[in-house]
Amino acid sequence: MIAKSTIDAVYDTARVEEVIGDFVQLKKSGANFKGLSPFSDERTPSFMVSPVKQIWKDFSSGKGGNVVAFLMEHEHFTYPEAIKYLAKKYNIEIEETEQSQEDKAAASEKESMYLVSEFAQKHFSETLWRSEPGKAIGLTYFKERGFTTETIEKFGLGYCLDEWDGFTNAALKKGYKLEFLEKTGLTIVKEAGTDRQRTFDRFKARVMFPIHSMSGRVLGFGGRILTNDKKAAKYLNSPESEIYHKSKVLYGIYYAKQAIAKEDVCYLVEGYTDVIQLYQRGIHNVVASSGTALTPEQIRLIGRLTNNITVLFDGDAAGMRASLRGVDLILEQGLNVRVCTFPEGEDPDSYAKNHSYEEVKDFLENNAKDFIQFKTSLLFAETAHDPIKKAETVRDIVSSISKIPDRIKQEIYIQECARMLDVSEEVLFNTLAQNRKKEINAAVKEAKKDKEKAFEVVKNEPQRPQVNQQALLERKILELLLLYGNMEAEFEDLILKEDDKGELALEPEMVSAKVYEKIYLDLQEDEIGFTHGNFQAIFGLIVQEMNQNPEFNMGQFLSDKDIGLVEEISSILMEDEKYVLHEWEKKEIYPKSKEVGVAQIVSETILTLRCVLVKKQISELQANLAQGPEADNSGILEEVLGYIQLNKILSKKLNRVMA
Structure with a gap:
């Protein structure tokens, strides 16, 4: 603990x-x-x-x-x-x-898998540095790639011995369960007859690249074989598991996230060594798709940190064409994409290894092309003297532009495309419109199918949910407590008295109190309790905390609370912040600060809650009226009239017209 x-x-x-x-x-x-x-x-x-x-x-x-x-x-x-x-x-x-x-014993299965993965990373790293085969084979390989000791340690690189079950036995001796070794994919388990199992290390005789989450936890591994075994894959990744989903992970994101946000651009490469070599050279804002084709989930992961991606390709034209799909995916996600290609025979790894930081930085900045320039130069090289292929290339580029969700960007790219391809803007806009029409028709067809399915079973229209006014007011009171509970204010207290004619009326009386004291005493006086969800529990905790600690600290207050209560409190506190998203000031609208009239808001909220509860009481009394000619409802009717009179007084104070 x-x-x-x-x-x-x-x-x-x-x-x-x-x-x-x-x-x-x-x-x-x-x-x-x-x-x-x-x-x-x-x-x-x-x-x-x-x-x-x-x-x-x-x-x-x-x-x-x-x-x-x-x-x-x-x-x-x-x-x-x-x-x-x-x-x-x-x-x-x-x-x-x-x-x-x-x-x-209460540790979750997922946590057990994380612990097994973290043990594996440490084990492979120790094997690399301390065992003779690790140093002779694995460490030599990394040094030949040009990786320094500091880089190897930073990325947690390692080596798995050329033994069938060396790692598995080491893990079992340390108390890790075979169940989780198998679930993470580190160990392969095969049946070997009755009640017998054989275990194999998945990454036998491979140098190891641990794959981390954005927070630095080990999710899985990539392993590269160093022998010339034609039957074995050059690179092998951990299989999908509860903690490792390769389509949602980017290699190097843990080390790159701060640099990506700071530089406001992410360099996207293909391999582990590309990432490591560029990072070692000083280019820290670089990641790789982890042994898979680029996916929307991976792009969105980058999109949390920056809107700008530069894709780095080596000089292999065939490989570049295959990767164009990734460029279209980035455009679909609304991000800006540029492409940088290295000279023939070079890739990010070799270029970073053989050039200084300044040279690499200059190359990336000076050779990064807009995706239209890149696509045009790549595809037009093959279609220069073929009008039909040229037309197909134009359609291909317009198709990419159509994937951009921002219409303004689309128009700018169309203008740029027309200039570069020597095709009129009108033709390109018409092609773009045709693409949109196809998409709309496809969407309409899909919608019709859904509609036909809907008519197969007749369903009643869902009732529009009624607004729970009492719950909204209870929530508002909690918000006032959390934001201004310790604030001292002048309140207009309302005392119910009889006037000279014997009629009830509310007389104002000014009192000075803290907001939480005023709210607590008013609710106690009327014996009002919260009825919605966790509100009563939250109310009690806030009042207790403010009563005990004059210096109310939100961080400390939330530190030991149940996660469900913390989420509820945060939701209450941040409700008004959603309106900040509209940036009213830019529209020359300047909302009045709440602090100016806290006492008034508190009083009006409690008065409104009283009105709601009085109306509720009237409804309940009316529902209890007995039926029939001999029924005596005089007592109930007198009580109802009393509540109606009270409701009129409260509503008058709130300046509301009563029906």
Whole structure:
């Protein structure tokens, strides 16, 4: 168990904007930061981070919370893992108490797979540096590639011995279960007769490249064979597992994320050694698709950090043509794409190895072409004297342009394309329109199919959900408590008195109090309790905390709360922040600051809640009226009239017209 002193130190030190900034590209937006949601596919930012409140809210998915909740949601960490990650990031020493057997047994399957993978990485690394075969074969290979000792250690490179089950036996001796060795793909298990199994190391006799998540956890491995065995694949990747999905992972993203956000561009290469060699040369904002063709998920991963991707190709024209699909995928995701090709016979690895940082940097900046220039130069070289092939190439390029979701960008690219290809803009726009028409027709056909399916079973129209006014008001009260609970204000207290004519009326009386005291006493006076979800629990916790600690600290308050409550509180706190996304100031609309009239908002909210509850009581009493000529409802009717009179008084104070 992690000591409370460590947890408190983590919450005191960790900055939500810094931690989330490692995973999402954040831009300043008033007092907050905004960015694209890491939990959904969106092109308009709806992800908000509040440095003042130390919380975040994703309006597209509804998720929210503090810094620990983000790591648990985004990286699938357990609570202790998130605390340890933050402690490591901020150089906080971790104090731990002895973990019980029950706690150890409660570790999830996924966590067990992470632990097995992390052990494997350390084992392969130790084998590389300490065993004779590791040094003679693996280390020699890496040194011949030009990798320094520092680089080899940084990327956690290693070697798996040329033994059938050397690694598996080492892991089993350390207490790791065969079940998880098999599930991660590190060990292959085969049946060998009755009640017998044979185990094999998947990466036998290979140099090892660990593949990390964005937060640095080992997800899987890539292994390169060094022998000339024609039956064995040159590169072998970990199989898909609970923790490793190759279509959603980019090699090197853990080391590159900060440089990508800082440089506002990501260099995309093909191989592990391309990434490592460029990184060693000083180009840190580089990643590779991890042993798979580029996927939309991988592009979106980059899109959280930058809108700009430069794809680096070697001089092999056939390989470049095969990779054009990746360029179209990047365009579909709304990102800007450039392409840089190396001289014939060179690739990113060899070029970085044989040139200085300045030379590599200059080459990348001076040779990166817009995707239209690249496609034109690549495809037109083969179609220069063939009008039919030239027409096909033009259609191909227009097809790429049609994938760009931004219409303004489309028009600019069409103009550029017309200039470069010597084709009229009108013809290109017509071709673009034809492409759009085909897409629309295809979408309409799909919609018709869905409609026909819908008529196969008759369904009642879903009822529009009714607004729960009481829940909204309870939520508003919690928001006021969280934002202004410790603020001192002058309140107009309303005292119910009889006037000279014997009629009830509310008389104002000014009182000075803290917001949380005023709300608590008003609700206690009317015996009002929260009825929605976790609201009553949150209300009690806030009042207790503010009563005990005059200096209310949101980070400390949320540090030991249930993750469900943390998400609920963050959602309440950040509700108003979604309107910041509209950037009202740019439209010359300047909303009035809430702080100016907190006392008025508090009073009006509680008055409105009283009105709602009075109306609810009237409805319940009317429902209890007895039926029949002999029914005596005088008592109930008198009570109803009393509530109606009270409702009129409250509504009058709120300046509302009563029916």
